[in-house]
Amino acid sequence: MDLPDGIVRHLAAQGRDPARAAIEALAIDAYRTNRLSTLELRTLLDIPSTYELDAFLETHGVALDYTIDDFEREGDTSTRLLRNRRDARQAPRQA
Numbered sequence: 794m795d796l797p798d799g800i801v802r803h804l805a806a807q808g809r810d811p812a813r814a815a816i817e818a819l820a821i822d823a824y825r826t827n828r829l830s831t832l833e834l835r836t837l838l839d840i841p842s843t844y845e846l847d848a849f850l851e852t853h854g855v856a857l858d859y860t861i862d863d864f865e866r867e868g869d870t871s872t873r874l875l876r877n878r879r880d881a882r883q884a885p886r887q888a
Contacts, residue, residue: 821853 796804796811805814820837823829829837831846840846847857 817853821850821855824850825855 801811805811817838820829820834824831824834831843834840835843835846838846838849840849850857
């Protein structure tokens with residue numbers, strides 16, 4: 794894309810690569826409108842983990858897509874892990 798330098802300076806923060814800023818903006822918009830999945834967004838932007846993606850999205854003002862079903866599923870997992878840990882502690886130890 795060929796844009797006037799004066800305008801490009803307003804589109805990307807000082808010291809940032811304008812091309813990278815443009816790709817990020819397009820990717821964020823596609824993610825917000827459900828045209829890119831989380832995995833596709835991570836791949837496009839070369840973000841290695843979900844945690845780093847969450848931080849990136851938060852920095853750019855994108856609300857995380859966290860539903861009540863996600864919350865309940867995590868609660869069920871936590872309960873199961875806690876039960877497994879308790880059971881492991883109570884199991885007789887082999888000498």
